[in-house]
Amino acid sequence: MTQSLPFRIPPVANSPDKIQLARLSYVHASHPDLDKFSVFAADFGFLVEAKDNDNIYFRGYGKDKCCYVASKSTDGEKHFNGAAFIAKTERDFNKTCQLPGASKVEQNPAGCGGGSRVTLSSPSGTIMHVVWGAEERPAPVKPESSTEIHKGGFNTALQKTRKGEFQRFKLGPAMVHKLGHYGYVTTMFDEDVAFYTQNFNFIPSDVLYEEKNGQEIDALTFMHLDQGSEYSDHHTLFLNRAPPSFDRGSSNDKHRVHHCSFEVEDFDTQLLGHEYLVTKGYTPIWGVGRHIYGSQIFDYWKDPSGFAIEHYADGDLVNVDNPTGREKSDGPASMYIWGPVRPDGGVAS
Template structure:
């Protein structure tokens, strides 16, 4: 079992076709305290129901984050959108799956408990919202040129580049990662039962599997370099737990403005701002108030069925093209 066995190409007539991630759900003991953090992070409250707060971004999904009232902090799973009702019905056949139920944010949902005991959800029938991007907070860039009369290299003319500070709006949930109890079993599970395919496989210095970045395989159509990943335990990142959830923002300028805003609010930064190797995203990781990792990202790679799988051998600390070194999770 494992990556080299290529479970994503194995014949499975009941393989569930996913379109992409929708939202994540976390349990928090203090919802109002969490609400303050999430709105500072750039999420917008959509509605409240049954001791839970549902948040959206400015993208088309009606929900990107669900905060539920729980006695202790816990990860309650990630939600992916099925291509149709037939795929939702296929999801009920996966080991660990429950029945089709109503989803509070609309449509229907199936919960699956994966081999590590982590909830994974498949949803269908969501009513999409209008795409409402924020007004651009920056001006075009001026680049070096032999002359200032070059309007192509220097398009910003007579306009000043002065940006508004504050909360940076989130677009969507881009990806989520899990720490597997058994790496090969979890990898096989997700690639056999769903249309996940590796984009990059990260190997440690000894050649062992550290992490596999998975994209939703849509054939010739492009999708993000990874919308899901499976990782080995590392430090505080223990098996059966989430790694992090990542939310897209609209620009690199936004990354730095958001970083400064969260810093000034006194929140705890983990890693960033920098640019990843795998996926190329500009990243900025933060701890939420209950110790979960969340990320702002922008400018990620797109792949399709013609993109070759990358096999990358590196030290765990070398996770970026530029930016601060990866801190140790002890």
């Protein structure tokens, strides 16, 4: 179903013929030193759901049993092994199994809730898993926190909702709620966009383009999972066209993971978690700041293996009534409205 596009994403709409995905569930990465990553993961705000063999299943306090699978690398190198999505219905899962190149159905890891899983790859080799029948955790009724002692409402200039009570916090990990999004830099941008948008209910929320030789060339797209009138996160997946200087690495890959991002409760939680990581000796890549597209408050870190990983809070929601935005890229300035200057080379893993 995929095809090469002429540098510009065509109008994209959802349809019943497409496979409907309900949400993003977990990412999977292999680490040369799993013990070192496990220490970082606890400081970052993950909780351990389960362990088996050389795998650790980390969770947030959301309904997914797992939001990050960390495995011990078998070759001493780091590897990003894709992300898993929950199919909306069993019929959608079965349709996924019929796509060209789909793997045989296998068991979804018990640490991720079990059920069935099928694996696919895009034209550039980006990996995605689609899951059906996974067990869920009870939906949270309040956020889990390691930083909150007492928290009341916000007092704004004109509305004072907190009276006679005090905000009290402490440093600690910014407890993760869920996996929010992830993305790739890809040398097959047009083909990968077509793969995700033609086969699944991915819809571009915003597209940034560059002008070259009088031609508009789409360089970056933030895509959400269309749920009709129901609101969903501004982006679940983003794709970035690889620049001419793209480093393919020793494996000559056609893509590279950029980062994965995890939601936390609010600005206080994020800042306290940020300071906590600093006290533990970690150095942020970028942040704290606020993005333009998606509006998230962000801070980025490098984990011990070298993967870029982000906390975010206060992200945008969109639905079918939000048309795709299209703006000319202003380089790094397009990525944030406030915060420290983005480092040279960006934040990609």
